[in-house]
Amino acid sequence: xxxxxxxxxxxQVTVDIGDDVRLLWVLRDVLGVTGPKYGCxxxxxxxxxxxxxxxxxxxCAIPVGExxxxxxxxxxxxxxxxxSADLHPMQQAWIDQDVAQCGYCQPGQIMAxxxxxxxxxxxxxxxxxxxxxxxxxxxxxxxYVRIREAIRAxxxxx
Numbered sequence: 001x002x003x004x005x006x007x008x009x010x011x012q013v014t015v016d017i018g019d020d021v022r023l024l025w026v027l028r029d030v031l032g033v034t035g036p037k038y039g040c041x042x043x044x045x046x047x048x049x050x051x052x053x054x055x056x057x058x059x060c061a062i063p064v065g066e067x068x069x070x071x072x073x074x075x076x077x078x079x080x081x082x083x084s085a086d087l088h089p090m091q092q093a094w095i096d097q098d099v100a101q102c103g104y105c106q107p108g109q110i111m112a113x114x115x116x117x118x119x120x121x122x123x124x125x126x127x128x129x130x131x132x133x134x135x136x137x138x139x140x141x142x143x144y145v146r147i148r149e150a151i152r153a154x155x156x157x158x
Contacts, residue, residue, distance in 0.1 A: 006067040008033065009078025019065025024048050026064045027075065035076035035107040039138070046137035049108035049115075050075045056115035076107035079114065090114050093154030101141035109137045113151040117158050127155045 005014040008031065015030050024041075027033040027050075036059055039047030043061035050059050051074040052067075059073075067073070079088045087095075090110050100106050112135050120127045132148050139147065 002065070004064045004067060005069040006064075007070070007072040009074055010072075010081055012069070015064070017064060020063050021065075023059035023062040023064050023067070023073070027059055027073070033075050033077055037104055037108060039105070039108075044138075045105075046112060047105050047108045049111040049137060051111060051115060054115075054118065056112050074111075076111060079111065088114065088154075089157035090117070090151070090154035093150040093157070097146050097150035097153060099143055099146045099150045101143055105137060105139050105141075109135075109139065109147055112137050113147075113154060114158070117151065117155040120155075121158070127152065 001016045002019055003014050003016055004026070005012065013031060015026055017026060017030060024036055024038060027036055028038065036050050037047040038060070039045035041060045043058045046058060048058050048060050049056050051057065053072055074082060079091065080086060082088065090113050094100065094106065094110060116131050116135060117127055120131055132151060
């Protein structure tokens with residue numbers, strides 16, 4: 001069985017697993033990192049959204065064999081560590097705006113939001129309605145209005 005090595009939330013990890021196993025299953029079933037949720041497994045619902053080298057990705061669609069030892073995977077569990085705080089500003093905004101109902105999709109929503117805000121900041125501009133419209137994470141509870149408010153609030157503190 002091949003070894004797969006990559007960075008996860010700031011730590012180097014190595015797992016003995018086939019190249020074609022999806023990263024989501026490695027995170028959840030092998031490494032016990034359960035923030036990224038399984039929703040569809042086909043890169044549609046975005047419940048598993050995490051970051052790969054700072055960009056939003058869906059681990060359900062990434063064969064672990066595609067990762068290299070220098071690739072950095074960040075899940076909701078490691079997000080606060082990226083700002084050296086107890087909570088990332090986007091996580092705090094989620095609490096302040098009382099976003100979650102069932103909460104299932106929220107880790108992926110937050111990770112998608114952080115990536116969108118970072119991209120806008122890198123481009124030297126504010127987050128726009130078009131940016132928010134581009135987030136395709138599904139929320140079955142329908143808290144989209146509060147999600148949008150939280151992203152704008154979190155963006156002010158990032």
